[in-house]
Amino acid sequence: MAQKLRIAVHKFASCDGCQMQFLNLEQDLLTLARQVEIVHFAEATSVMQQGPYDVSFVEGSISTSTDLQRIQQVRAASRMLITIGACATAGGLQALRNWKDHGEFVRAIYARPEYIDSLAQSTPVSAHVKVDAELWGCPIDQQQLKRVLSDVLARITPRIPGESVCMECKRAGNVCVLVTKGEPCLGPVTRTGCGALCPRYERDCYGCFGPQEDGNARALGRRFQALGLSADEIVRRFRFINGWAPAMRAGAQAWEKQKPIIENMD
Amino acid sequence: MTAQSRLLARADFNALIHALEAQGYRVLGPRERAGAIVFDEITRAEDLPVGRVSAQQPGSYRLEDSGNGRFFDYVHGPESLKRFLFAPEERLWTVSAEGTVSFKETLPEARPVAVIGARACDIAGMQVQDRTFLAGNEKIPPLLKGGHGGIYTDPYYATRRENLFIVAVNCTRSAATCFCASMDTGPRARAGYDLALTELEDDFLVEANSTAGEALLAALPLRNADAGAESAAAEAIEAAAVSQTRRMDTTGIQALLFDNLEHPRWDDVAERCLSCGNCTMVCPTCFCHSETDVTSLDGATSEHRRQWDSCFALDHSYLHGAQIRPQIRQRYRQWLTHKLASWIEQFGTSGCVGCGRCITWCPTGIDLIEEVNAIRATPGAQRAADI
Ligand code: SF4
Ligand code: SF4
Ligand code: SF4
Numbered sequence: 267m268a269q270k271l272r273i274a275v276h277k278f279a280s281c282d283g284c285q286m287q288f289l290n291l292e293q294d295l296l297t298l299a300r301q302v303e304i305v306h307f308a309e310a311t312s313v314m315q316q317g318p319y320d321v322s323f324v325e326g327s328i329s330t331s332t333d334l335q336r337i338q339q340v341r342a343a344s345r346m347l348i349t350i351g352a353c354a355t356a357g358g359l360q361a362l363r364n365w366k367d368h369g370e371f372v373r374a375i376y377a378r379p380e381y382i383d384s385l386a387q388s389t390p391v392s393a394h395v396k397v398d399a400e401l402w403g404c405p406i407d408q409q410q411l412k413r414v415l416s417d418v419l420a421r422i423t424p425r426i427p428g429e430s431v432c433m434e435c436k437r438a439g440n441v442c443v444l445v446t447k448g449e450p451c452l453g454p455v456t457r458t459g460c461g462a463l464c465p466r467y468e469r470d471c472y473g474c475f476g477p478q479e480d481g482n483a484r485a486l487g488r489r490f491q492a493l494g495l496s497a498d499e500i501v502r503r504f505r506f507i508n509g510w511a512p513a514m515r516a517g518a519q520a521w522e523k524q525k526p527i528i529e530n531m532d
Numbered sequence: 533m534t535a536q537s538r539l540l541a542r543a544d545f546n547a548l549i550h551a552l553e554a555q556g557y558r559v560l561g562p563r564e565r566a567g568a569i570v571f572d573e574i575t576r577a578e579d580l581p582v583g584r585v586s587a588q589q590p591g592s593y594r595l596e597d598s599g600n601g602r603f604f605d606y607v608h609g610p611e612s613l614k615r616f617l618f619a620p621e622e623r624l625w626t627v628s629a630e631g632t633v634s635f636k637e638t639l640p641e642a643r644p645v646a647v648i649g650a651r652a653c654d655i656a657g658m659q660v661q662d663r664t665f666l667a668g669n670e671k672i673p674p675l676l677k678g679g680h681g682g683i684y685t686d687p688y689y690a691t692r693r694e695n696l697f698i699v700a701v702n703c704t705r706s707a708a709t710c711f712c713a714s715m716d717t718g719p720r721a722r723a724g725y726d727l728a729l730t731e732l733e734d735d736f737l738v739e740a741n742s743t744a745g746e747a748l749l750a751a752l753p754l755r756n757a758d759a760g761a762e763s764a765a766a767e768a769i770e771a772a773a774v775s776q777t778r779r780m781d782t783t784g785i786q787a788l789l790f791d792n793l794e795h796p797r798w799d800d801v802a803e804r805c806l807s808c809g810n811c812t813m814v815c816p817t818c819f820c821h822s823e824t825d826v827t828s829l830d831g832a833t834s835e836h837r838r839q840w841d842s843c844f845a846l847d848h849s850y851l852h853g854a855q856i857r858p859q860i861r862q863r864y865r866q867w868l869t870h871k872l873a874s875w876i877e878q879f880g881t882s883g884c885v886g887c888g889r890c891i892t893w894c895p896t897g898i899d900l901i902e903e904v905n906a907i908r909a910t911p912g913a914q915r916a917a918d919i
Binding site for chain 2 (some may be wrong): 272294297298300303322376377412413415416417419420425427428430432435436437438439440441442443444445446447451453454468478479480482485486488489
């Protein structure tokens with residue numbers, strides 16, 4: 267049998283929900299433990315070994331200047347780097363600040379703003395270092411995580427589907443909430459992976475798995491307008507958990523008055 | 533078709549369900565769920581969408597009360613017979629690496645299933661899929677097997693197909709998106725069913741079209757139908773056909789589409805198309821699928837799975853390191869040209885049966901008839917080249 271893979275899970279700006287999906291594997295963790303060595307995982311153990319790592323899973327966005335340096339170190343120490351979740355993959359909900367004056371927030375909230383070292387923008391890991399695979403979701407899906415882990419163990423490139431949520435809805439026999447109820451469902455432009463969870467309970471998808479591989483968010487925005495959404499509401503649909511992902515930004519762009527602060531300065 | 537058709541009183545409809553149950557069938561029929569009519573298990577007539585009609589438009593489907601007690605006026609929902617034969621997702625085989633490597637085929641259980649409420653377009657769609665999945669079956673004329681191999685029968689599809697009993701319903705009402713009359717597939721079921729029902733004032737006109745269908749008739753409380761009932765049924769079906777406002781002009785369709793591969797209309801539709809794949813999922817004839825292996829974490833076993841795929845998914849046209857249809861324009865064009873044109877060359881029939889589902893269930897309301905008409909209106913127009 268091949269040598270045990272050295273696995274690390276690193277945390278950046280995030281809520282820890284994606285790391286929790288590792289721990290939620292429960293029984294499968296024992297199977298996993300026979301094949302991998304978890305050498306760095308702050309959420310789970312106080313053992314924090316240095317690299318090199320065979321595979322690093324990265325949760326969280328790059329949000330402080332320390333993050334900027336640390337992500338370079340993680341990359342240098344890892345043979346393979348896989349991002350987990352909306353924060354690491356797209357900048358996360360905290361990327362909402364990218365459209366506002368970050369300095370103003372800091373001054374308004376903190377008594378001693380000079381102690382705060384956050385960057386003006388929250389960005390995905392891929393904006394800084396090479397990423398080998400991206401697991402989407404807020405949080406990531408356990409079944410997908412398991413599949414990626416078994417691909418990694420089989421030494422093949424992790425397979426992560428890029429098709430729309432609609433495909434999963436139709437296979438599952440869910441009835442379309444956009445067509446039957448006129449709900450502003452993001453499913454057509456959102457990536458599958460959640461098991462079409464929201465539509466299964468007759469509610470509209472809000473895009474927590476990020477953009478599908480090649481959808482058309484602009485066209486969906488026009489459909490939302492025809493369904494009666496205002497320009498503001500359309501912007502808010504796209505600018506949410508994965509709002510900083512390029513395809514979601516494109517979806518919001520046609521309707522937004524406010525451009526991201528940094529881009530305005532360009 | 534039988535010489536003598538009979539009448540089943542609407543009040544006696546339970547007898548049909550019970551007769552099927554008594555013969556060991558799992559009985560599926562139309563039921564209302566989450567704002568649409570879908571096929572699900574039924575045990576009594578009250579499970580049916582009594583007095584419900586569907587208002588269908590491009591990208592819109594609403595159920596409404598008709599104010600009468602008819603059972604089958606709803607017309608249709610997103611599902612055809614496809615999911616009962618070509619499963620949306622299934623395991624084809626398993627592999628075990630414990631000791632020696634061994635493969636095990638996992639055929640579906642041969643369980644008799646009866647579907648009540650299949651429409652002419654559903655059955656026509658099934659017969660189109662038969663040419664794909666039952667190509668090795670000698671009942672399919674060799675002429676129709678096309679030039680692409682056509683010698684294989686899919687045992688998963690075939691097992692379900694052999695165990696399917698179809699109670700067709702001839703449509704006496706069409707949805708605004710239906711265009712079966714112009715595709716010559718409906719609204720009357722032509723073949724491929726066991727029993728056909730036509731809903732009249734208080735009765736159903738019942739016709740058998742197979743030995744199994746004939747056998748079932750014997751178990752039902754029927755009266756002989758007079759000529760009046762037969763002509764009332766024919767008139768009602770004809771009225772549904774005449775009411776169809778959409779029609780597909782298929783004249784010279786192969787040349788039309790293939791001579792216009794660079795028509796600007798493909799760019800126009802790509803502006804509206806979401807590339808979501810809904811049209812292909814609801815289409816009763818689309819057969820594309822992807823296959824993947826799902827390995828257990830310990831690497832000891834794996835499953836080979838097949839699931840519905842779509843030409844709108846980017847991965848579907850990924851070949852050896854290259855995306856051959858990277859633009860939505862190319863993917864929509866692939867769908868439409870295959871469905872309406874190259875299908876004919878491949879299978880000897882159109883890939884479209886005129887059910888209109890791809891129009892209703894397209895979230896952005898793209899209507900394939902309009903797309904064809906737009907090209908027909910300006911043949912030979914050329915798009916500006918990509919910059
Ligand atoms: S192409 Fe559209 S109208 Fe034709 S059979 Fe398929 S879903 Fe029905
Ligand atoms: S397309 Fe024809 S057969 Fe199909 S539901 Fe409509 S009227 Fe009935
Ligand atoms: S034609 Fe409509 S249903 Fe089909 S992929 Fe495009 S947007 Fe989706």
